[in-house]
Amino acid sequence: MKIAEVSERYGISSDTLRYYERIGLIPPVNRCKSGIRDYRDIDGRRVEFIKCMRSAGLPIEALIEYVGLVQQGDQTIEARKDILIEQRELLAARMKEMQKTLDILDHKIEVYENAVLKKEKEMIQTEDQVPEII
Amino acid sequence: MKIAEVSERYGISSDTLRYYERIGLIPPVNRCKSGIRDYRDIDGRRVEFIKCMRSAGLPIEALIEYVGLVQQGDQTIEARKDILIEQRELLAARMKEMQKTLDILDHKIEVYENAVLKKEKEMIQTEDQVPEII
DNA sequence: CCTTGACTTGGAGTCGACTCCAGGTGATAC
DNA sequence: GTATCACCTGGAGTCGACTCCAAGTCAAGG
Numbered sequence: 001m002k003i004a005e006v007s008e009r010y011g012i013s014s015d016t017l018r019y020y021e022r023i024g025l026i027p028p029v030n031r032c033k034s035g036i037r038d039y040r041d042i043d044g045r046r047v048e049f050i051k052c053m054r055s056a057g058l059p060i061e062a063l064i065e066y067v068g069l070v071q072q073g074d075q076t077i078e079a080r081k082d083i084l085i086e087q088r089e090l091l092a093a094r095m096k097e098m099q100k101t102l103d104i105l106d107h108k109i110e111v112y113e114n115a116v117l118k119k120e121k122e123m124i125q126t127e128d129q130v131p132e133i134i
Numbered sequence: 135m136k137i138a139e140v141s142e143r144y145g146i147s148s149d150t151l152r153y154y155e156r157i158g159l160i161p162p163v164n165r166c167k168s169g170i171r172d173y174r175d176i177d178g179r180r181v182e183f184i185k186c187m188r189s190a191g192l193p194i195e196a197l198i199e200y201v202g203l204v205q206q207g208d209q210t211i212e213a214r215k216d217i218l219i220e221q222r223e224l225l226a227a228r229m230k231e232m233q234k235t236l237d238i239l240d241h242k243i244e245v246y247e248n249a250v251l252k253k254e255k256e257m258i259q260t261e262d263q264v265p266e267i268i
Numbered sequence: 269c270c271t272t273g274a275c276t277t278g279g280a281g282t283c284g285a286c287t288c289c290a291g292g293t294g295a296t297a298c
Numbered sequence: 299g300t301a302t303c304a305c306c307t308g309g310a311g312t313c314g315a316c317t318c319c320a321a322g323t324c325a326a327g328g
Contacts, residue, residue: 019317022278053235056235058235097190133179134161147286170306
């Protein structure tokens with residue numbers, strides 16, 4: 001699989017794929033004799049993993065460290081686990097924040113909905129229905 | 135309330151507070167005669183709202199637009215609602231992605247846990263217990 | 269054989285969101 | 299009255315994460 005196909009399949013630009021490789025986020029990809037990247041199954045799965053982690057906002061630096069440890073073999077298993085646990089906690093914390101915000105947005109949207117309805121019914125004032133904190 | 139106190143209370147640097155104001159993310163804050171910002175209740179609530187939205191990753195640009203509409207009064211209610219709904223959907227989508235990643239992390243952590251246990255019990259090989267996709 | 273097109277590299281540019289800084293002002297403390 | 303301190307402004311710098319570009323290579327088609 002050449003880079004264009006991988007790019008297509010995972011929705012990551014070729015530039016980004018090469019970038020990930022040169023910063024060590026993805027281990028060196030297999031090449032054909034003329035130097036062109038020839039992604040194998042394993043490379044594809046690595047790309048997919050990184051895509052997934054990045055889509056959740058895990059920082060590149062932490063992922064590079066993790067990937068580096070994996071390359072070093074078995075004696076790094078605990079260190080790797082620690083990284084994953086730390087990132088898992090950070091992720092859970094971000095999600096909690098987001099849930100709070102989502103709830104507030106839902107509430108505000110509901111209030112706006114009521115305001116719109118009132119307006120449509122041509123009632124007096126919508127002002128005090130939508131507390132304009134901002 | 136001066137900027138330092140607001141900064142302290144909401145955990146946002148004074149620099150960031152001034153930055154938010156100059157880009158229009160927060161409407162101009164009240165000043166005392168000598169030109170020093172004197173945050174009132176309403177300003178505080180605006181800061182809190184922005185902090186909440188930003189903590190969930192809502193883009194500054196969308197928030198500036200929203201804030202601008204609020205300043206323009208009632209006839210922008212529907213446009214504001216639309217922005218909130220759009221951002222709500224984007225937020226929900228990001229959270230869904232993150233949940234997927236969280237599940238994968240949890241699974242990987244569990245697998246690592248088993249690998250560590252096996253290692254501690256000095257059993258044969260952990261290799262095939264931890265599928266090293268990367 | 270030559271053109272085309274997808275690939276290669278290293279390096280520079282961009283973008284969002286801050287963060288820092290120099291130079292200046294005004295109120296309070298000694 | 300002068301030193302200190304928090305504040306002010308406009309502008310420059312930083313950071314993470316790409317994204318773009320110029321210049322070069324190679325395989326395949328006409």
